[in-house]
Amino acid sequence: MAVTIKDVAKKAGVSPSTVSRVLSNHPRISIETSRKVKEIMDQLGYHPNIMAKSLVSKTTNSICIMLPKSAEELFSNYFFMELIRGIVTQASKLGYDILISSGANEKEEVECVSRLLNGRRVDGVILLYSRKDDPVVRFLEENGHPFVLIGRSEHYPECLSVDNDNVQASYDATKHLISLGHERIGFVSGPPDLVVSRDRLKGYMNALNDSGLEMRPEWIVEGEFLQESGYRAMSFFMNLPNRPTAIVVIDDVVAFGVLRGLHELKYKVPEDLCLVSFNNIPIAELSTPPLSSIDIGIYNLGYTASQVLIQAIQNNNDKKYQRRQIIPHRLIVRDSSMYSVSKK
Template sequence: MAVTIKDVAKKAGVSPSTVSRVLSNHPRISAETSRKVKDIMDQLGYHPNIMAKSLVSKTTNSICIMLPKSAEELFSNFFFMELIRGIVTQASRLGYDVLISSGANEKEEIEGVSRLINGRRVDGVILLYSRKDDPVIDFLHENGHHFVLIGRSEQYPDILSVDNDNVQASYDATKHLISLGHERIGFVSGPPDLVVSKDRLKGYLDALHDSGLEMRPEWIVEGEFLQDSGYRAMSFFMNLPNRPTGIVLIDDVVSFGVLRGLHELKYKVPEDLCLVSFNNIPLSELSTPPLSSIDIGIYNLGYTASQVLIQSIQNNNDKSYQKRQIIPHRLMVRESSMYSISKK
């Protein structure tokens, strides 16, 4: 016979309503009582009936992660894996399951999210990216659904979001190269429809302007968050008659493509070209040479996004907490940018 809430309550010496509150993470239940009840649940092998609980509470205790369209980009970039790890860790701690949705285009993304929310399978959505004029954000915002954006929305500055100050982060990366004496500095950007690409480009341009340095259009290359984009950008830069001596790259994975191409052409980093990148994924420290990279706190971005979304769900869009959370960044200086231009 299946173990019931009443069985758990009797053995724990509490009321069935207390057990129900423990299951729903009610704030008025003490940590000691919660721990005691959960221990009894484990001993008895009790598993709550999620469907029944959903009907009573009108919640699912599940959230959705909306993946970017490009599966190739997702599974070849450690950024997304670490982001998802942070989301799942905090969601699990708060008693929420995580579902994943994706689509080949914007229409499929909206249809997928709509099925999950309107079908009462999830309570809210986390978007892992921030696009300009994003119809998915339009749909979620206009229909009053719970969601949080990892990034910054130009359409809706008042929505829940978790982000870095990407303008300042890119400014800091560029100024680091300038401090080493570099005057010809290139920038490898991401897709132009992403807000993060726009913000990091702005930081780069602001740093050049504030330092009185020249900006040349040919020193800015757009691409994807893939190794091949870095490889192609490197080939372009190294064939310029007046090539950059330092480059700011929008992502570590892109930097690996640059390093691969430079190695094939017998160029050395940092002697022939200094590099500063973003995200500080674990492999950036293990590359040859180790990459200087802006640590944006990827895990904390996901962890905080999960926390903010679940707070919004449980408090029904309470207005008392901050809408936009900014995760601090820091520059990790390594061998790829430890070479002053004055030494050349």
């Protein structure tokens, strides 16, 4: 016979309503009472009926992580794995479960979040990406559903979001190369529909402009957040008659492709080409040579996104909680950008 709340209450010497409050993490329940009740639950093997609890509270204590469309990009890029680790860690601490979903296209993504939220399977959504004029963001915003965007929305700047100052981060990366004496600096970008690609390109261009340096269209190459994009970019860059002496790369994984392409073409980093990228994933310092990279606090992005979404859910999506959180960045200088032009 299944153990009930009444069984737990009787054994703990409290009322059934107190046990219910312990299960919902009610702030009026003392730490001592909560600990005692939970110990009794463990002793008796009690497991709350989540479905029944959901019907009463009208909440699910679950949130959805909406993945990017490309599974290849997701599972080959440490950025997303670390982001999800931060989300799951904080959600678990706050008593929330995670449901992961995706869609093959924007229409399927909208249908997916609509089905999950309107069917009361989750209380809110975390989007791991920010696109220009994103229909998923539009649907969530216009229907008043709790959500947090990891990135920045150009059309809904007041939506709940967690981001870096990607314009400034890219500016800092480019100025670092300029401080080494480089005047011909290229940029390996990501998909142009992603806001992060646009912001980092803007920071790169601002730094060149502020330093009075030339910016050539052929020094900018767009691609995906994949090694192959960086590899292909090198075939193009290194065959230019007036090639760059340094490059800013939008992502560490893309930068690994850059290094592979340069190695096959018999060029050395940083002797022939200096390199700075973004994200500072753990294997960046293990590459050959170790990568200079902008540390954007990936884990903190996910952890904070989970925290602010759950806060919004628990406060009924009150607009006073709708604000943009900025996670600080820092440049980690390693061997890939240790050469100044004067030393070449």
